[in-house]
Amino acid sequence: MNIHPPPFTPIQYIPPTSKPTILTTPITHLLITAHEPLPRGGNHWTIYIPNASTPTNTPPNTNPNANTTTEFTSIQIDMTPSYTTPPPNPGMKGSKGILVISTVPYIFPPRATKSFWVDIRCGYTVGDFVELLVEEGREKKLESPDGRYSPTQGASQLQHFPLSGNDICFLPDDTLIKAFQASPVIYDRGLERIVRVSEKLVIKGGRRTQPGEACILRVIAEAGERNEAYRIRMPRVYRITKVELDEYSGEWKCLILMDYIAGKTVEECWESLTPDKRTDVINQVASMMNTLQSIPVPQADQDMPGPMGHPRTPAHGGVFSLARVGPFASIRQLQEWFNGNRGILNECHKFHSQKLVLTHQKVLPRNLTLDEEGKVWLTNWSDSGLYPKGLTMWQLNRWSGLV
Structure with a gap:
């Protein structure tokens, strides 16, 4: 008689009927708790989500239940080994972990040895937190090698953002x-x-x-x-x-x-893109480069190569990564520097003066963000400035390999 074990369930709610109530519970703060030391070293960490009536000034290293008649409850997010499902990596010990979410009649269990609060920005629920844990199949990767396991991954993503809800125009x-x-x-x-x-x-x-x-x-x-x-x-x-x-x-x-530009960098998602989508990304970047170089340069900056604004700063990035260069007072100074360093730059052709255009100078996959609609955003403008178009194309060809 063949007995097949039940399919691996990475998330379990106890009791199962409490799942809807648990997922809609609002979060104001988390309590990250370390339990007693494990036999092989380390601690078993657990997350507790207190009910809304829990005082926010409750000391994290004491049990409020011991000193008050108020009934405190919390939602516990814990990990336990499955014991039956091996980890995805054959070289790892232990078994895949199961994320167990349940309601418990306390916040600080007797076996807790260390705890600290994490404030959460308004509007989040337990369901939002669980969604972070399982984002991109993360719950399928949680393991319990050697008995060490923790559900705290993702907790940092719910940290309170200090400027949320503020009018940035009036902040000192x-x-x-x-x-x-x-x-x-x-x-x-x-x-x-x-x-x-x-x-x-x-x-x-x-x-x-x-x-x-x-x-x-x-x-x-x-x-x-x-x-x-x-x-x-x-x-x-x-x-x-x-x-x-x-x-x-x-x-x-x-x-x-x-x-804040939401999405994934092209560096992160390039391998998963279809050939057509890759072509679309390249075309979008090329279009942005053409647009950037077509924007009129302010009159006061038309003969001032390098980073824009005042005070002027040395040039950075690309060919200028080799040494501290500038600030340049004119296109002629840039031309003289480039032609005087052709040996170092391994360039046989002389540079001739050209009009300046707006440039990014660091068009790399990690600085291209792909949003949910498939639109490419150009980020990280730290090396940007005004440079001749020919020099910009030279840098793209020699340093980025994108031309």
Whole structure:
């Protein structure tokens, strides 16, 4: 007689009939709790979602039930090994984990050893949190090797955004600076960091975040408002603050408040795109490059190559990654620098003066975001500026391999 085990169910609600009630329960904060140490080291971590009547100032390392007659309940999100379904990686020990979601008559179990609160932005429910956990099949990848398991993946994505619901036009600069220091980081490459401060906004900062980036984005946005033909899908700049000299590089840096662009980078999703969609992405990028170079350059900047705005800063990115170069006072200075460094650049042709055009200078898959509608957005303008069209094409060909 062949007995087949039941199919693996990665998420279970206890009791099953409570699922609708659990999923619609609002979340104001989470309690991340470590239980007693495991025999092989580490801790078993569990998430508790207290009911709305739980005081937010309840100490996380004490049990409120022990000192009050108020009935506290919570929804527990826990992991337990399946014991029957092996992990997807043959080299791993243990078994796939099951996400167990249930209602319990307490918040702090007796075996809890450490806890801390995580505030959640308004409007979220348990269903939203579970959706984060299972996004892209993530629940199918949760495993319990060696008895160590945790459902805390995704908790950080529900962190409160400090500027949610605020009118950004009237926020003082100090508030933006504090938000940059305290908000969830979504991008960090050492010299540049981006944090998400609300559902629709981010703040970009770091030693390589300079006023010229905000300046060129504003020039392009204003051109698009005057003429629909000049519109480019890119982040919109709302505020720039904390403009100061960097003590290490001696260059200007700042914080920029701009749009959050939702989607996946082309670098992340390229392998999953169909040939037709790949062609469409390439055509969209080429169209944006042509549009960018057709936007009229402000009169005051027509003979000033390099990053836009004032104060002027050295050129960055592409061919200028080899050394600190500039600021250039004229196209002629740029021409002299380029022709004097042809040996280093491995370039046999001389550069001849051309009119300046707006350029991005870092058209790479990681800086192209594909939204839900299949539209490509051009992000990360940190190396942008005014450069001759011929030099821009040379850089794309030599550095990006996109031409």
